[in-house]
Amino acid sequence: MNEQQSLRPTASGTTVPGRTAEAGGTTPFWQMRGISKRYGGILALDNVDFACERNSIHAVLGENGAGKSTLIKIAAGVVTPTTGELMLEGREVKIARPQDAHAQGIVCIFQELSLMPDLSVADNICMTSPPGRFGFINHRAQRRRAEALLERVGCGDVNPLELVKNLPLSRRQMVEIAKALGRQPRLLILDEATSALTAADVEKVYAILHDLRRDGLSILYISHRMHEIKQLADTCSVFRNGRHIETFKKGTRSDNEIVRLMIGREYTQVYPAKPARPEAPAPALAVRNLSWGSRLNDVSLTVGKGEIVGLGGLDGQGQRELLLALFGVLRGVSGSIEVDGKAAKPGSPGEAKSPRIRMALIPEDRKSEGLLLPMSVRDNISMASIGRFTKGLFIDRARQDARVDEVIRRLAIKVGDPDSAVATLSGGNQQKVVIAKWLMTEARVILLNDPTRGIDVGTKQEIYQLLRELADAGTAILFYTTDYDELIGCCDRVSIMYAGGIKRELRGDDITEENIVASALNIDLAPGHPGAEHGA
């Protein structure tokens, strides 16, 4: 009780009656019952029951798309569940908007920083309820409150009047935490909140979280860093495919068991057979020591002629940046890139597709990066290769159209009239148009950024088939996908990225879901693992 009281006055000097009572009891503090969330045809959460207690740090684990983010967003009132109910201290609560969540003392620190860069630290910390009266802000009180909260998170050295944009990323994240504490949370949710922190800051955050736990808060902690979870969490819940798989107490499961809980999806795809390869083919694409700011660290990899190399790992570990760097989009990339043994570091996409290099990139977001939606299918397909169909100054329509029709047939793009807008096609066919655009350039090296996201199973299989055909014809393919299934089924080799570097390269029978997930989480699984559990 007293400890909890000591938290409140630092925030605003007021205590909220009723909030400090009922720490014990048998009903869980926060409960979600039968929660489902449907986005269009996709079930992001499937009848989830979830509960967490006071005085505890509860970690939520799961791979990409497991439903963690949706779970948090529902608690924070950012999205409303399709079905199910939310209970706080055994009473049902309606949380339809973020304000409702705040009123209940549910505070969320999201992955993306939510600070206003051009406002001061104090302004940001007191954003939701600035002290003052009659609509005027009492700046002195605001500064004092900010100072107290910064002191509390161990950042007394940060000047509350400094603009947020002048702070380094790790400080900003601490300000974000201070801001959250200022809202007097009862349930605090941290979504990857430590991803940008320095080691010293992480220690401070641990200490704060332990304090808060002692003060009676319930803390939900989402992180991809296994060692953090081991160090912090009292309880872990594993999610998979929108379902709550299991909740267990700290130390009752080994790393191997946790990984196994996280994976284990049914295999539904059919992949073309991989060719047997006694020895590695000569590299068509060789990347050495590629670095870019803090996002890419010393990446080296090769893709052989006729080989499909998969890029794996959790979202945002530098895969996207790697592909963009190879394609000449990023400025200030250090390191070397060779294509067929010749130095080939493009300065722009135009150079990357030139006959000297002949590279192609299927970008991440087909609607904004791959296609010109209102323009015709024909114009889109020929966009990267019009230069090849000119007679003098003019486009040779007949030659261009013949080639476009050929590619449309080869990829079986379902389109009535190639002159109709590409926006009228289905997602799968739109993706085929993007691929068709680059087939027209006869690229030697094809980079793909998650090409099968959001398209139907049938088209996916056609794309796998096409990739294998291209590889068999001698094309080198580097294939980033968030779907582990595809890494296993489609790729001859797989490189897993973690924190901007290649964590591990898997080949042949080593390409298993266990290995992929373990590498993606940056943990080592020993086969016999006597030491694997230590620290848990």
Add this chain to the structure above:
Amino acid sequence: MQAVLKRVDRPVAIAFGFIVVLLLAGSLYSSSFLSANYLLQQLQVAAFLGLIASGVMLVILLGHIDLSIPWLVTVGGMMSTAAAGWWGPEWAIPFGVFCGLVFGIINGLGVAILRVPSMIFTLGINAVAQGIMVLHTGGFAPQDHATELMHWLAVERVLLGIPNAVFIWALLGCAIVVMLQRTPLGRYIYAIGNREGATYLSGVNTKLIIITCFAISGMCSALAGVLLAGYSNKGYQAMGDPYLLPAIAAVVLGGTHILGGRGTYLGTVAGVVLISLLASILSVMQMPEAGRQIIYGCVIVGMLMVYGRGQKVLG
């Protein structure tokens, strides 16, 4: 016939319809509105606007805007007459257009390389051009008489009584239509207007395309200035001031999307004729200047609202 009708988009059809309505309404007021002479005279005036609008249309198709028109027109007019005085009459037209080209390239560099929003950068260049023209006439008096060739191009009618200026516009128009429809450059212009990022990722040199379009726009404005100087026999300051809003309005009334990516040259022609006709009818009706401005503005806003309805489909 059906196919032709299908290819003409709605805004273009509306603009042409509106032209017919204006002519009919005018003919009720005075029968001379439908006479060949009156119509040809309208076309002559429209030709100057048409030249300017041609260049602006390319820039708007990219999703940018060129606000340096007024003083690039003036630069074209004043520098051509000055060049005639300095080096002889044969230099007049090439030098006037060349000056427009230089300013256009500067616009393009600012937008494509420095990434300054075109609205700001071209407005700044407009002011710079104004300052340079003021300097140019300060302290000494360069020649401001148009050469005979300029006058001949702008005013005379050699063929079938059609003003020469109309032929120049037609020639430029044909070149732009061919460029937009048949060359990679045209394809890239529409592509950039639709989504510059996707076009860049297709390996297109988007910066070069943007610079080219601004350069063409600068040349078109300067050429219009040359002809205007020929028309009034004199290059003078602020001669381009009345052309900014009409040029942009003509392009947009002709159905070119103000955010780029969609539009036809036929529409721009319709828009130019429409704007010229409207201005002429209002002045024939002796509408006071204030009333003219109000009607002018209302017509533009009104027609844009009509178009806006039809364009939600792909938005």
